[in-house]
Amino acid sequence: MNCNILNVYFIMGTINCRKDPLETLEEALQAGITCFQLREKGEGSLTGKAYEEFARACQKMCQAYQVPFIVNDDVELAFKLNADGFHIGQEDLALPIFREKAKGKIVGVSVHNSREMEQAILNGADYVGIGPLYKTQSKKDAKPPAGLYFLKAIRKQSANFPIVGIGGITEENANAVRSSGADGVSVISVICHSEDIGQTVKNLLSKKKIN
Numbered sequence: 001m002n003c004n005i006l007n008v009y010f011i012m013g014t015i016n017c018r019k020d021p022l023e024t025l026e027e028a029l030q031a032g033i034t035c036f037q038l039r040e041k042g043e044g045s046l047t048g049k050a051y052e053e054f055a056r057a058c059q060k061m062c063q064a065y066q067v068p069f070i071v072n073d074d075v076e077l078a079f080k081l082n083a084d085g086f087h088i089g090q091e092d093l094a095l096p097i098f099r100e101k102a103k104g105k106i107v108g109v110s111v112h113n114s115r116e117m118e119q120a121i122l123n124g125a126d127y128v129g130i131g132p133l134y135k136t137q138s139k140k141d142a143k144p145p146a147g148l149y150f151l152k153a154i155r156k157q158s159a160n161f162p163i164v165g166i167g168g169i170t171e172e173n174a175n176a177v178r179s180s181g182a183d184g185v186s187v188i189s190v191i192c193h194s195e196d197i198g199q200t201v202k203n204l205l206s207k208k209k210i211n
């Protein structure tokens with residue numbers, strides 16, 4: 001997996017959006033997000049057929065922009081839609097079962113400590129999400145902010161493994177996240193609540209020329 005896809009990794013569910021979610025996604029794709037994760041979770045989220053239809057609509061849009069379409073938690077749906085990949089947390093189904101079946105899919109895992117990091121790499125994850133780095137408004141059961149310390153420690157432990165930071169990341173702190181060792185930043189609110197999504201994504205994209 002090319003770690004450049006982690007540069008600006010937009011994560012969204014219908015409840016995160018203030019306007020039409022597909023309009024938000026389209027603007028973000030036009031502005032150049034490098035990866036998208038559908039995270040349909042929390043009070044008032046879509047379920048059943050409506051959820052699947054919405055997922056298909058997001059997937060179609062990502063395909064038009066050749067941006068990877070990742071499904072959070074719902075591995076079954078990821079396979080049903082033949083999504084580009086899925087993202088699971090420690091509490092989700094054990095990855096080893098899927099490693100075989102997940103051939104060719106991008107598999108992401110949330111990690112919060114070095115033991116979970118080692119386990120994720122052993123189980124064959126393609127990237128890990130580290131956070132919450134700062135106070136997040138998007139995840140109700142988030143752990144306390146880990147700050148950049150943990151990100152730096154994990155980067156020391158795994159020099160070249162694809163890592164994306166998550167949790168309260170904004171245009172102001174995105175570069176600090178990168179210089180602490182992340183290959184990219186994943187964001188929900190800063191894009192979903194932006195008055196000018198195009199400008200926000202541009203401000204989030206890595207300034208470094210990607211060689």
Ligand SMILES: C=C1C=NC(C(F)(F)F)=NC1=N
Nearest residue numbers: 072087110128129164166186
């Ligand atoms: C809880 C999460 C943690 N990290 C990530 C990602 F940024 F994709 F790695 N996604 C999640 N849904």
Ligand SMILES: [Mg+2]
Nearest residue numbers: 073088089092
């Ligand atoms: Mg999860």
